[in-house]
Amino acid sequence: MTSATTETNRAEATTQGPLTPEQLQKMNAYWRAANYLSVGQIYLKDNPLLERPLTLDDVKPRLLGHWGTTPGLNFLYVHWNRLIRERHLDMIYIIGPGHGGPGLVANTYLEGSYSEIYPHIEQNRDGIKRLFRQFSWPYGIPSHVAPETPGSIHEGGELGYSLVHAYGAAFDNPNLIVACVVGDGEAETGPLATSWHSNKFLNPATDGAVLPILHLNGYKIANPTVLARIPHAELEELMRGYGYEPYTLEGDDPLTMHQKAAEIFDRMLDRIAEIQKAAREGGSTERPSWPMLIMRTPKGWTGPKEVDRKPVENTWRAHQVPFSELREKPDHLRLLEEWMHSYKPEELFDEKGAFRAEIAEIAPKGRLRMGMNAHANGGLLWQPLRVPSFRDFAVKVESPGETIAESTRVLGKMLHAVMEANKETKNFRVFGPDETASNRIGDVITGTGKTWMAETLPVDVDLSPTGRVMEILSEHMCQGWLEGYLLTGRHGFFSCYEAFIHIVDSMVNQHAKWLKVTRQIPWRKPIASLNYLLSSLVWRQDHNGFSHQDPGFIDHLVNKKADVVRIYLPPDANCLLSVADHCLRSRHYINLIVAGKQPAPQWLTMDEAVAHCTTGLGIWKWASNDNGKPDVVMACCGDVPTMEALAAVMLLREQAPDIKVRVVNIVDLMTLQPQSEHPHGLSDEEYDAIFPPKVPTIFAFHGYPWGIHRLTYRRHNHDNLHVRGYKEEGTTTTPFDMCVLNNIDRFQLALDAITRAKRTARKVDDARQWYSEEIQRHRLYVAENGEDLPEIQQWQWQPDKTQ
Numbered sequence: 165m166t167s168a169t170t171e172t173n174r175a176e177a178t179t180q181g182p183l184t185p186e187q188l189q190k191m192n193a194y195w196r197a198a199n200y201l202s203v204g205q206i207y208l209k210d211n212p213l214l215e216r217p218l219t220l221d222d223v224k225p226r227l228l229g230h231w232g233t234t235p236g237l238n239f240l241y242v243h244w245n246r247l248i249r250e251r252h253l254d255m256i257y258i259i260g261p262g263h264g265g266p267g268l269v270a271n272t273y274l275e276g277s278y279s280e281i282y283p284h285i286e287q288n289r290d291g292i293k294r295l296f297r298q299f300s301w302p303y304g305i306p307s308h309v310a311p312e313t314p315g316s317i318h319e320g321g322e323l324g325y326s327l328v329h330a331y332g333a334a335f336d337n338p339n340l341i342v343a344c345v346v347g348d349g350e351a352e353t354g355p356l357a358t359s360w361h362s363n364k365f366l367n368p369a370t371d372g373a374v375l376p377i378l379h380l381n382g383y384k385i386a387n388p389t390v391l392a393r394i395p396h397a398e399l400e401e402l403m404r405g406y407g408y409e410p411y412t413l414e415g416d417d418p419l420t421m422h423q424k425a426a427e428i429f430d431r432m433l434d435r436i437a438e439i440q441k442a443a444r445e446g447g448s449t450e451r452p453s454w455p456m457l458i459m460r461t462p463k464g465w466t467g468p469k470e471v472d473r474k475p476v477e478n479t480w481r482a483h484q485v486p487f488s489e490l491r492e493k494p495d496h497l498r499l500l501e502e503w504m505h506s507y508k509p510e511e512l513f514d515e516k517g518a519f520r521a522e523i524a525e526i527a528p529k530g531r532l533r534m535g536m537n538a539h540a541n542g543g544l545l546w547q548p549l550r551v552p553s554f555r556d557f558a559v560k561v562e563s564p565g566e567t568i569a570e571s572t573r574v575l576g577k578m579l580h581a582v583m584e585a586n587k588e589t590k591n592f593r594v595f596g597p598d599e600t601a602s603n604r605i606g607d608v609i610t611g612t613g614k615t616w617m618a619e620t621l622p623v624d625v626d627l628s629p630t631g632r633v634m635e636i637l638s639e640h641m642c643q644g645w646l647e648g649y650l651l652t653g654r655h656g657f658f659s660c661y662e663a664f665i666h667i668v669d670s671m672v673n674q675h676a677k678w679l680k681v682t683r684q685i686p687w688r689k690p691i692a693s694l695n696y697l698l699s700s701l702v703w704r705q706d707h708n709g710f711s712h713q714d715p716g717f718i719d720h721l722v723n724k725k726a727d728v729v730r731i732y733l734p735p736d737a738n739c740l741l742s743v744a745d746h747c748l749r750s751r752h753y754i755n756l757i758v759a760g761k762q763p764a765p766q767w768l769t770m771d772e773a774v775a776h777c778t779t780g781l782g783i784w785k786w787a788s789n790d791n792g793k794p795d796v797v798m799a800c801c802g803d804v805p806t807m808e809a810l811a812a813v814m815l816l817r818e819q820a821p822d823i824k825v826r827v828v829n830i831v832d833l834m835t836l837q838p839q840s841e842h843p844h845g846l847s848d849e850e851y852d853a854i855f856p857p858k859v860p861t862i863f864a865f866h867g868y869p870w871g872i873h874r875l876t877y878r879r880h881n882h883d884n885l886h887v888r889g890y891k892e893e894g895t896t897t898t899p900f901d902m903c904v905l906n907n908i909d910r911f912q913l914a915l916d917a918i919t920r921a922k923r924t925a926r927k928v929d930d931a932r933q934w935y936s937e938e939i940q941r942h943r944l945y946v947a948e949n950g951e952d953l954p955e956i957q958q959w960q961w962q963p964d965k966t967q
């Protein structure tokens with residue numbers, strides 16, 4: 165594309181369109197200012213207003229930043245400002261290509277929010293100098309639309325999640341408009357490609373609006389984008405196929421483009437208002453075709469057209485810093501100076517370096533400024549979740565192991581009550597990739613239903629435009645919607661099959677980073693925690709087999725900062741209730757709860773469960789016979805491992821009656837870490853009191869065994885810690901055979917105890933013999949009968965009568 169527009173056309177352009185000549189001139193000046201400040205942030209550390217000839221001393225030694233996407237983002241910001249003012253919109257702006265950070269910093273500076281939040285970045289020459297210098301500078305600010313950037317809820321460093329975040333923000337925010345720029349490269353990612361379908365879940369009567377802009381600047385880092393190289397009609401068809409009404413804005417002449425954009429945005433906003441009115445006043449329940457914009461503008465728009473005789477504007481070469489080597493190539497310094505002068509800074513900033521009032525006045529004021537919108541600092545809007553007493557859902561446990569219950573089903577009842585309690589405030593949603601019922605928390609659906617704006621058939625149940633349980637077969641969407649929902653001040657809960665939560669590993673990384681950084685930013689207020697329930701667990705995916713067996717998300721989360729993650733493995737339903745209550749009330753964490761859905765023995769009364777979960781781990785005296793002096797500690801973490809450990813304790817009574825066993829159950833995994841590493845970590849004294857020095861511990865763990873070693877490697881007696889867990893053996897087989905395949909079964913645990921405890925040293929050979937006979941018997945039976953041995957299936961905990 166070339167800027168071939170003649171002066172005559174320009175003059176016409178000023179009169180053609182909704183903008184008055186004065187508005188047009190001011191909006192264009194505002195845009196020039198934002199572009200100027202963006203370039204300045206990338207290149208300069210001094211001489212911010214180019215009041216003297218540029219020298220190499222004014223230029224940063226390391227040029228770090230992205231120009232290509234920035235002018236497009238800035239262009240849109242100016243237009244949102246007009247619309248916010250004229251229509252009194254409550255609007256936030258999500259930037260998919262978050263590498264356009266300089267643009268958002270520039271705009272929040274120009275509208276004044278930046279200086280209010282960061283008073284040292286003043287509205288004068290010094291302030292601009294600091295603004296430039298801090299960008300991508302050690303201990304300055306990041307290059308992306310990071311948590312430090314006012315108005316941001318989306319860093320955009322990892323591409324793909326802008327649109328899903330935008331929808332998450334819009335749910336239950338009927339007055340909010342979320343403008344969302346999707347990079348045309350970003351649009352190639354899997355999550356983004358699916359995000360378009362979010363419109364089947366957005367209710368125009370009760371939710372806000374999302375205004376997607378596909379930023380078709382043609383290029384990524386080093387390649388053209390797919391969507392820029394298909395015929396325009398095909399692209400429009402694609403968008404129609406996704407259920408949108410596409411509008412197109414194309415061109416490169418600034419003045420013409422402002423008029424065109426203003427005209428198109430007016431139409432799009434009118435259309436949004438019409439859709440909302442039809443749903444809110446006219447009672448329409450149709451799924452509307454929401455407007456979206458295809459913005460086809462040059463990458464690096466208004467930047468250098470050519471550098472070293474190679475085209476830059478409107479090519480991938482404009483992606484980052486359009487040219488560097490300023491020290492080596494003197495003409496590059498001149499090129500930079502010319503480029504920056506082309507924005508005419510002297511017309512934009514006064515003699516003190518303040519943005520000229522007559523241009524600045526076109527921005528919205530106060531809280532309407534996008535940098536100050538409270539939705540983008542969700543903690544400001546956060547209200548505590550109403551959590552009814554979890555004790556009301558307690559499972560009655562007369563004696564350990566007597567009652568059988570499905571833990572997650574019990575939790576489902578509690579979640580239903582939470583849903584009911586927050587019906588009025590509409591600030592709680594439950595998310596799941598088609599697994600809410602399968603994970604047996606389906607009671608939460610009762611009454612509220614599942615969100616659905618697409619077609620329904622008579623066979624459908626519980627689908628509703630006002631449903632509050634959100635199900636779509638995309639872990640990415642569940643995660644992204646929930647993040648957007650939380651970041652704008654609400655609460656939520658995500659239940660997922662354990663094995664497939666890995667699909668969002670990368671997204672949770674980004675969210676964890678956001679939480680870590682915002683914790684250190686005083687003006688960012690804490691948001692509700694991101695709560696996961698993982699069910700359909702590795703040990704009981706016997707019907708689905710190997711593909712569904714992976715407990716590794718625990719390891720993934722353990723990598724995160726200690727002040728961000730909490731990991732709980734409640735051994736039974738009452739513990740699950742207590743843990744869930746705690747997680748739902750907490751703020752600014754990622755809480756992982758791992759709990760089974762299959763019928764399983766229940767161990768603790770509600771009071772015992774509360775006490776156990778409060779300390780996070782504890783000695784189960786009712787299962788121990790050590791009287792303070794154990795020969796071996798049988799530790800267990802997770803529901804199936806707990807059952808196997810207890811069954812091993814019973815076997816030990818027969819095989820090694822004189823062995824003194826202590827049973828320790830761990831709910832809160834982080835208690836194992838040293839106190840110096842995690843706030844939940846036990847002190848060494850407390851740890852040693854539970855896991856006494858010199859005494860071997862046989863640890864049955866739900867996940868990969870090395871996870872426990874990693875957490876405890878600095879603990880005393882670590883050499884004497886022997887962990888059994890999942891070691892990547894799996895298939896479609898019986899539940900107990902899954903344990904046998906991974907050597908976490910009761911026979912193995914009992915043998916481990918006999919082998920490791922000093923008192924039973926003489927019995928090791930016999931025990932080995934016994935073990936191989938039992939396993940042989942199990943294998944033959946399972947192969948022959950297709951189910952577990954009767955005594956395994958009917959196993960029940962028996963107290964030690966000799967105690």
Ligand SMILES: Cc1ncc(C[n+]2csc(CCOP(=O)(O)OP(=O)(O)O)c2C)c(N)n1
Binds near residue numbers: 322351
């Ligand atoms: C998931 C992911 N993969 C790769 C990258 C590396 N990356 C950064 S920018 C970029 C190109 C983005 O192109 P586009 O979305 O078109 O943005 P724009 O042209 O507006 O800069 C890539 C591949 C990334 N940030 N995230």
Ligand SMILES: [Mg+2]
Binds near residue numbers: 347379381383384463
């Ligand atoms: Mg692009």
